[in-house]
Amino acid sequence: MKSLSSLSAVILAFILITSCGKEESGQLIGSQNRPKWAGFNPYGMVYVPSGTLTIGQSDQDVFSTYAQRSKALSISGFFMDDTEITNNEYRQFVEWVRDSTARTILGYVDDPDGDGNEQLDWETELDYELDQESLQDMYFQGDMAFEGKKEMDYASLKYKYEWVDWQKAAHDPAATRKSLIKKEEVKIFPDTLCWIRDFTYSYNEPQTRNYFWHPAFDDYPVVGVNWKQSTAFCNWRTKLWNMYKADEPNTEEFRLPSEAEWEYAARGGHDLSPYPWGGPYMRNSKGCLLANFKPGRGNYPEDGGMHTVKADAYFPNDYGLYCMAGNVAEWTSSAFHENAYKHEHDLNADYRYDANDSDPEAYKRKVLRGGSWKDIAYYCQTGTRSWEFQDTSKSYIGFRCVITFLGRSINDF
Numbered sequence: 001m002k003s004l005s006s007l008s009a010v011i012l013a014f015i016l017i018t019s020c021g022k023e024e025s026g027q028l029i030g031s032q033n034r035p036k037w038a039g040f041n042p043y044g045m046v047y048v049p050s051g052t053l054t055i056g057q058s059d060q061d062v063f064s065t066y067a068q069r070s071k072a073l074s075i076s077g078f079f080m081d082d083t084e085i086t087n088n089e090y091r092q093f094v095e096w097v098r099d100s101t102a103r104t105i106l107g108y109v110d111d112p113d114g115d116g117n118e119q120l121d122w123e124t125e126l127d128y129e130l131d132q133e134s135l136q137d138m139y140f141q142g143d144m145a146f147e148g149k150k151e152m153d154y155a156s157l158k159y160k161y162e163w164v165d166w167q168k169a170a171h172d173p174a175a176t177r178k179s180l181i182k183k184e185e186v187k188i189f190p191d192t193l194c195w196i197r198d199f200t201y202s203y204n205e206p207q208t209r210n211y212f213w214h215p216a217f218d219d220y221p222v223v224g225v226n227w228k229q230s231t232a233f234c235n236w237r238t239k240l241w242n243m244y245k246a247d248e249p250n251t252e253e254f255r256l257p258s259e260a261e262w263e264y265a266a267r268g269g270h271d272l273s274p275y276p277w278g279g280p281y282m283r284n285s286k287g288c289l290l291a292n293f294k295p296g297r298g299n300y301p302e303d304g305g306m307h308t309v310k311a312d313a314y315f316p317n318d319y320g321l322y323c324m325a326g327n328v329a330e331w332t333s334s335a336f337h338e339n340a341y342k343h344e345h346d347l348n349a350d351y352r353y354d355a356n357d358s359d360p361e362a363y364k365r366k367v368l369r370g371g372s373w374k375d376i377a378y379y380c381q382t383g384t385r386s387w388e389f390q391d392t393s394k395s396y397i398g399f400r401c402v403i404t405f406l407g408r409s410i411n412d413f
């Protein structure tokens with residue numbers, strides 16, 4: 001009797017499955033054949049959980065700028081680089097653009113899908129010595145060559161990419177898809193001459209010659225990159241990841257943090273504290289300096305660094321982020337306006353303007369945060385705002401990337 005009941009159940013199940021000829025069996029079970037998504041923890045990044053903060057000046061407004069008025073905000077969780085992008089990490093970008101340029105010249109392209117959409121062939125090995133003649137346009141020639149050396153003209157390397165103007169898509173009903181796709185072409189090599197240009201009557205030629213190339217500085221933060229170059233790096237990093245993980249959907253991109261995200265991460269959970277370590281001073285109880293900045297007049301090396309230091313120098317804050325105060329100031333995605341806090345929403349605040357080259361200079365200001373090795377303590381405070389023009393490169397400005405976490409909070413898992 002028991003065997004008969006089991007047989008009947010099997011037959012009934014078979015009828016239910018095959019009667020309509022569909023997998024759903026008449027039930028609402030959602031779309032099938034969806035790609036799997038388990039999330040990911042990007043290498044070299046730490047998670048900053050969703051939360052709230054009181055953005056703004058957490059100490060006195062020394063210069064009476066009134067540009068850091070306090071405001072309560074909520075921020076969605078995201079991953080952030082635990083250090084500033086280093087010379088060696090940025091060099092990977094430069095070499096990728098170099099190799100892609102060489103492959104284009106040599107015709108190393110293929111059409112893997114047979115649909116006419118050609119892609120660079122990254123499987124074929126490059127031999128710059130063997131292909132010197134074909135790649136001669138990438139090297140200095142004639143009077144441009146120094147002492148007859150065969151040197152590549154890295155300064156001419158350009159990175160091309162596209163991005164979507166989501167703000168225009170949301171606010172302009174008449175916008176076409178074509179008008180939403182923006183194209184950029186950026187020279188990506190760091191401005192190594194900034195070490196000389198930034199300081200009048202100062203001997204910094206050794207930094208110009210060595211800082212980006214010498215192995216001694218591999219783990220130091222990259223400098224001499226403007227806002228456009230930093231943004232291009234973020235786009236390339238996204239492309240690099242998607243090329244490696246083509247089977248996993250990743251609709252989010254590596255990007256520069258917004259001003260609010262940066263301050264939230266820098267505070268490390270210590271709301272209203274003036275510095276990332278939570279305390280009100282730049283020294284600990286033993287009198288040791290806690291960041292790379294300018295401690296006294298004409299006294300740069302007291303904190304252990306004459307210029308920049310390694311990107312993971314000093315102790316991290318409670319989120320695991322290094323040098324959120326000092327070392328190099330950092331680009332954010334936010335446009336600078338003295339009264340921006342008044343206009344920003346209290347949910348993922350973001351004051352942004354994508355300035356064109358033809359726009360007035362005032363529209364091209366981008367927010368800098370964190371202070372640098374040449375700044376006084378005031379600029380190292382988590383709430384202090386400063387700015388620079390988006391096409392300007394300095395020997396004391398770098399950046400780090402973030403990527404939005406998809407979900408409520410990683411702590412829920």
